[in-house]
Amino acid sequence: xxxxxxxxxxxxxxxxxxxxxxxxxxxxxxxxxxxxxxxxxxxxxxxxxxxxxxxxxxxxxxxxxxxxxxxxxxxxxxxxxxxxxxxxxxxxxxxxxxxxxxxxxxxxxxxxxxxxxxxxxxxxxxxxxxxxxxxxxxxxxxxxxxxxxxxxxxxxxxxxxxxxxxxxxxxxxxxxxxxxxxxxxxxxxxxxxxxxxxxxxxxxxxxxxxxxxxxxxxxxxxxxxxxxxxxxxxxxxxxxxxxxxxxxxxxxxxxxxxxxxxxxxxxxxxxxxxxxxxxxxxxxxxxxxxxxxxxxxxxxxxxxxxxxxxxxxxxxxxxxxxxxxxxxxxxxxxxxxxxxxxxxxxxxxxxxxxxxxxxxxxxxxxxxxxxxxxxxxxxxxxxxxxxxxxxxxxxxxxxxxxxxxxxxxxxxxxxxxxxxxxxxxxxxxxxxxxxxxxxxxxxxxxxxxxxxxxxxxxxxxxxxxxxxxxxxxxxxxxxxxxxxxxxxxxxxxxxxxxxxxxxxxxxxxxxxxxxxxxxxxxxxxxxxxxxxxxxxxxxxxxxxxxxxxxxxxxxxxxxxxxxxxxxxxxxxxxxxxxxxxxxxxxxxxxxxxxxxxxxxxxxxxxxxxxxxxxxxxxxxxxxxxxxxxxxxxxxxxxxxx
Numbered sequence: 001x002x003x004x005x006x007x008x009x010x011x012x013x014x015x016x017x018x019x020x021x022x023x024x025x026x027x028x029x030x031x032x033x034x035x036x037x038x039x040x041x042x043x044x045x046x047x048x049x050x051x052x053x054x055x056x057x058x059x060x061x062x063x064x065x066x067x068x069x070x071x072x073x074x075x076x077x078x079x080x081x082x083x084x085x086x087x088x089x090x091x092x093x094x095x096x097x098x099x100x101x102x103x104x105x106x107x108x109x110x111x112x113x114x115x116x117x118x119x120x121x122x123x124x125x126x127x128x129x130x131x132x133x134x135x136x137x138x139x140x141x142x143x144x145x146x147x148x149x150x151x152x153x154x155x156x157x158x159x160x161x162x163x164x165x166x167x168x169x170x171x172x173x174x175x176x177x178x179x180x181x182x183x184x185x186x187x188x189x190x191x192x193x194x195x196x197x198x199x200x201x202x203x204x205x206x207x208x209x210x211x212x213x214x215x216x217x218x219x220x221x222x223x224x225x226x227x228x229x230x231x232x233x234x235x236x237x238x239x240x241x242x243x244x245x246x247x248x249x250x251x252x253x254x255x256x257x258x259x260x261x262x263x264x265x266x267x268x269x270x271x272x273x274x275x276x277x278x279x280x281x282x283x284x285x286x287x288x289x290x291x292x293x294x295x296x297x298x299x300x301x302x303x304x305x306x307x308x309x310x311x312x313x314x315x316x317x318x319x320x321x322x323x324x325x326x327x328x329x330x331x332x333x334x335x336x337x338x339x340x341x342x343x344x345x346x347x348x349x350x351x352x353x354x355x356x357x358x359x360x361x362x363x364x365x366x367x368x369x370x371x372x373x374x375x376x377x378x379x380x381x382x383x384x385x386x387x388x389x390x391x392x393x394x395x396x397x398x399x400x401x402x403x404x405x406x407x408x409x410x411x412x413x414x415x416x417x418x419x420x421x422x423x424x425x426x427x428x429x430x431x432x433x434x435x436x437x438x439x440x441x442x443x444x445x446x447x448x449x450x451x452x453x454x455x456x457x458x459x460x461x462x463x464x465x466x467x468x469x470x471x472x473x474x475x476x477x478x479x480x481x482x483x484x485x486x487x488x489x490x491x492x493x494x495x496x497x498x499x500x501x502x503x504x505x506x507x508x509x510x511x512x513x514x515x516x517x518x519x520x521x522x523x524x525x526x527x528x529x530x531x532x533x534x535x536x537x538x539x540x541x542x543x544x545x546x547x548x549x550x551x552x553x554x555x556x557x558x559x560x561x562x563x564x565x566x567x568x569x570x571x572x573x574x575x576x577x578x579x580x581x582x583x584x585x586x587x588x589x590x591x592x593x594x595x596x597x598x599x600x601x602x603x604x605x606x607x608x609x610x611x612x613x614x615x616x617x618x619x620x621x622x623x624x625x626x627x628x629x630x631x632x633x634x635x636x637x638x639x640x641x
Contacts, residue, residue: 016112019100024048024066027107036114038086055082055090066108069099080115092119121253141165141272145175148240148265153177155257158242160220163230163265164194165238167414168370171195179219192216194239197227201236203259207248224249228262232270240265301435305335308431312408313337320388320409323431324350324357326402331357334404355379356393357405364402366394366421371413392416394424396432406431469586472634474498476623477582479632483622484578493545494575501551501579504534528563531555546573554579557614577616581607581623584615586634600627 010017016033018026026045034041037053044052050059058081065077076098083093097110145163152161162176164185171185171194187195191214197204206225209215215225222243230237240262244250250258309321319339324331333348352358359377360367369375369391378391388409396404406428410416477498481491508527519527531552538548553576556562558569562580588603598606604624611620626632 018049018110018112020049020108020110022070022106022108024050024063024108033112036085036091036112037083053083055084058082065097069097069108070106092116117253121257141269141276142174144265144268144272148261148268149175149177152240152242152258152261155261156242156254158244160222160243162241163238163269164198164241165269166198166236171198171238185216190214193225193227194241197229197241198236198239201229201231201234203228203255203262205250205255221245223247226250226255226258228259230262230266230269232266237266237269237273302334304431304434306337308406308427309335309337312427318408318415319411320407322407322409323396323404324407325396325404326352326361331361331405338409340409356391357407360393360395360405361402364395364397364400366392366425368392368416368421370416387411389413390415392420392424394421394428396428396435398432398436403432403435469590470499470502472590473501473579473582473586475635476586476626476632477579479626480578480582480619480622481575483626484618486574489545490575493543493547493550494578496543496545497547497550497554497575498579498582500534500538500547501554501583502530502534503537503551504530504532506533508533528555532564546575549573550575550579552576554583556580558616559613561614574616574619578619581615581619585623589634604628 010030013030014032016036017028017030018033019028021027025048029041029044031041034044037044050062054062062079062081065079068074069077076096079093079095079097081093081095083091085091092115093112094115095110095112097108100107100109145165149161149163152158158177160177162173162179164171164173166187167184169187171187173181173183173185185192185195187198189195193204193206193212193214193216196214204225204227206212206215209217209222209225212225220243223246225241225243227239227241229239240258242250242258305323309323312318313321314337320336321338322336322340322344323334325334326332329352330349331352333344333346333350336344350357352361356367356369356372356375356377356379367377369378372378372388372391375391380388388411390410390413392408392415394406395402396406406424408416408420408424474495478491478495481494486494505527508530531554535548535552538551541547550573552564553567553572556565556567556572556576557580558572558577560566560568584607585603588598588606589600591597604627607615607620608624611617
């Protein structure tokens with residue numbers, strides 16, 4: 001009676017039951033087990049289970065477990081394996097297996113459950129956890145988005161999945177399984193499930209798209225759609241949208257998994273966005289600092305303008321960065337960099353009342369055109385084939401007065417953020433300060449050059465035999481500096497020092513300066529003090545370069561034989577070394593009361609002989625090249641000299 005009840009329970013159970021002989025053949029199985037694999041029980045009796053119903057990769061492992069049971073190493077085994085159905089599809093199985101002995105016969109007895117749904121769910125959750133771990137580490141928003149849609153494809157087996165981000169009043173698709181195009185949708189349109197999910201901050205499931213009036217038909221033929229907003233701290237970043245070809249294609253479990261993925265996506269996207277913001281801010285701070293460092297020493301406004309636009313264009317890759325200055329009723333292009341640099345003519349002019357530039361000049365406020373095709377102020381000023389889609393323009397001010405504008409253009413819409421505006425404004429403020437400094441510097445330089453010229457004339461009045469000597473020395477020293485490709489400020493330092501190098505002779509008695517014969521030793525000692533006397537005068541004048549030191553050293557020589565301090569080698573400034581050669585060459589080529597001028601080749605041979613011992617080799621070579629290869633001539637005196 002008991003065995004009949006047990007058999008009835010087993011036969012009616014939804015759980016699979018089976019008995020195997022030691023060769024692994026079915027001795028008994030209930031219909032529930034046979035049905036699970038797509039068979040009738042009668043078809044499987046006497047068949048070997050390993051060869052027929054077990055995945056080949058799992059057979060060896062299960063055979064080893066059976067041997068352990070027979071050796072009494074374990075009382076029972078809980079087995080997990082992949083089964084093969086009649087149609088060759090796979091299922092995941094869980095089986096409790098033990099042995100029973102009746103008389104001389106031993107059998108394997110077990111039950112079996114289909115755990116496919118549970119296993120798949122666990123695998124999906126594992127994939128989600130792994131995705132979350134990897135996505136959190138990604139720092140690029142689009143890379144995160146691509147990883148997420150790929151994960152949905154793997155977990156759900158869908159053909160259409162896209163990730164969208166909110167961008168102002170639109171939604172931008174930044175990743176999709178099949179289509180990489182960056183599509184845009186209006187956030188507040190009447191139609192669109194994605195926009196509705198974002199606005200309403202809730203998941204929306206559409207079992208049948210043909211019955212949903214808000215559904216927007218796209219390239220993929222969808223019959224069901226599930227859209228989940230990406231929310232972090234109550235802020236909607238975008239949406240994860242999944243579609244299937246069949247009606248009601250997403251079960252409750254599917255939707256829960258997609259929502260779990262969306263939660264991971266929101267956190268990963270938010271982290272990547274924040275990282276990109278911080279990286280961009282850091283990049284912008286570096287740009288501001290770089291612009292300041294590169295332009296701080298520039299004294300010419302044109303060089304400053306050019307350096308500013310080229311630095312911005314190089315660092316951010318914008319297709320046009322330009323700087324305009326206001327002249328009367330026009331805006332004049334002073335510098336341009338980027339793709340348009342070779343397409344726009346220099347001195348391009350635009351009326352002050354035209355375009356975004358004009359609007360910024362008139363209002364004195366920055367302006368961003370997210371999409372110039374929809375902007376009321378935009379006009380295509382440059383006649384080029386390169387198309388602008390977004391534009392940022394900030395004013396350059398002197399006090400409250402607008403004197404120019406910094407204009408940045410991009411080929412992509414919605415390029416510029418608030419951080420970009422702040423960066424551009426900071427650079428514009430720096431440009432304003434630097435231009436004003438350059439203007440003041442120019443005035444100071446003119447004043448100092450005027451003072452230098454006046455002082456030079458004082459020396460010439462007291463020493464008529466060296467009339468024009470300082471100007472001629474200045475011309476040659478400047479030419480040597482340019483031949484050696486010194487920076488502009490050092491060339492100017494050489495020129496100014498050369499104009500004043502004999503200033504100290506005002507402390508030498510006129511009868512000594514104008515003595516026609518050979519000087520006595522005391523007189524020579526008196527003359528040798530003229531660099532020191534000049535230094536005492538010039539050190540009190542606020543030149544922007546070390547004029548006093550250059551003049552003080554211009555009679556020093558590399559071997560220490562010079563005066564007044566007997567400096568050697570690298571202790572002598574390069575500018576002073578250049579001035580020394582120019583002074584010697586001009587003096588030897590000029591007439592003196594006690595001798596006629598030396599021939600040019602004899603003079604050049606003299607400095608060539610002293611190259612490396614008395615004179616700087618590079619400066620000597622530059623001087624020789626000027627006379628022998630370029631035919632240098634001293635400037636003719638003007639009628640006023």
